[in-house]
Amino acid sequence: MVSSDLKQSVQNYIDTADNRLLKMIKALVESYHEEDQIVAYTVDGKPLTRKQYNQELVDAETEIQRGELTSVEDLEKESQNW
Structure with missing residues (x-):
């Protein structure tokens, strides 16, 4: 899967996500950035x-x-x- 397709797929998940999934995604992204900080x-x-x-x-x-x-x-x- 190319990067643009992957981004669109993730965006689709985000667009239809409930609050629980959004919190999980937010925690994952924050954790990812902390490692590189x-x-x-x-x-x-x-x-x-x-x-x-x-x-x-x-x-x-x-x-x-x-x-x-x-x-x-x-x-x-x-x-x-x-």
Whole structure:
């Protein structure tokens, strides 16, 4: 089905939908847009979606649990090269 046919088919459903179906469609569309919404940026300026941001948090917590930490001294040495 081509895009224009698909849009028309969905439009037909919307035109004849009851309130319950309209609420379901609205929730689906809002959920779809939330996944793509930019919620943060990396220090390099790369945009992150909510899913990517949450994965960054999980990765950081895993590194902490494995003891992969940077001491203050090492951070100060590293920052001299910035």
